[in-house]
Every structure is written in structure tokens, then in C-alpha cells.
Amino acid sequence: MLSKKYILGGNKMYDINFELLPKYLEAKNTENQIINQNIANYSTPGYKRKYVNFDEELKKALGNSDEIKLKTNNPSHINNTPSLEKVQAQIETDNSKSERNDGNNVDIDNEEKNLNINYLEYSTAARLMTYAIQRYNLVVRSGK
Numbered sequence: 001m002l003s004k005k006y007i008l009g010g011n012k013m014y015d016i017n018f019e020l021l022p023k024y025l026e027a028k029n030t031e032n033q034i035i036n037q038n039i040a041n042y043s044t045p046g047y048k049r050k051y052v053n054f055d056e057e058l059k060k061a062l063g064n065s066d067e068i069k070l071k072t073n074n075p076s077h078i079n080n081t082p083s084l085e086k087v088q089a090q091i092e093t094d095n096s097k098s099e100r101n102d103g104n105n106v107d108i109d110n111e112e113k114n115l116n117i118n119y120l121e122y123s124t125a126a127r128l129m130t131y132a133i134q135r136y137n138l139v140v141r142s143g144k
């Protein structure tokens with residue numbers, strides 16, 4: 001999921017994870033809020049569950065999408081591949097039909113499962129960010 005790509009430019013070393021991980025953590029935080037909102041509205045008649053779409057946008061920005069990319073060689077050309085800086089979590093509504101009579105399509109068991117998965121993904125990303133900062137600090141301190 002997260003690449004180990006390093007970009008060297010001028011006098012600085014830049015790890016792509018310093019740009020990617022904060023966005024990922026922000027998306028996971030948003031997803032946590034949306035899942036909790038779905039759980040809170042479990043008994044609300046007509047409520048449609050919401051979900052966060054971040055992974056597809058991230059895949060497009062990293063070039064891992066199945067979508068056909070437009071080749072550009074001029075800044076004024078239309079580009080259908082978002083830059084990593086512009087990728088953000090999109091909140092979408094699940095308009096699938098409900099098995100319940102009240103029109104609410106929240107499955108509480110599925111939401112609790114998603115909440116646990118999201119917690120694990122957030123915790124892993126936070127730990128990766130900590131490791132990236134520790135590696136960066138090690139390089140800075142050893143350069144003295």
C-alpha cells in the first residue's frame with residue numbers, strides 16, 4: 001500500500017510517506033467519524049449509510065488505478081490523474097436497497113466490523129509515521 005520511494009532534490013531527502021501518511025491518517029479519521037455516524041443513526045428511519053472513498057483516489061494519484069490515464073506534456077492539457085497533494089477523502093452515500101421496512105440500510109454488524117478494521121489500519125499507519133520520523137531524526141542527528 002505505502003511505497004518506499006525516495007525523492008532526492010537539492011540538499012534535502014524527502015520520503016513520500018511524509019506526504020502520504022498524514023493524508024491517509026486524515027482519511028482514516030474521517031472514516032471513523034462516518035462509521036460512528038452510521039452506528040448512531042442505526043435506528044433512524046430512512047437513513048442511508050455513508051462511506052469514505054479514499055483508496056480509489058489514492059490509487060489514481062499513485063498510478064495504480066485500472067483507469068486509462070491521459071498523457072500530458074503541457075500544463076494546460078487536461079489531466080485525469082490527481083496529484084497526491086489534491087487527494088482527499090470523499091464521503092459518499094450508499095443508496096442500496098434496505099432489507100429493513102424503515103428504509104434504513106445500516107447493517108450494525110458490518111459497521112462494527114468496519115470500525116475495527118479502520119482502527120487497525122489507522123494504528124498501523126500511525127506507527128509507520130512514527131518510524132518514518134524516527135528514521136528522519138536518525139539521519140539528521142548522524143549528519144552533525
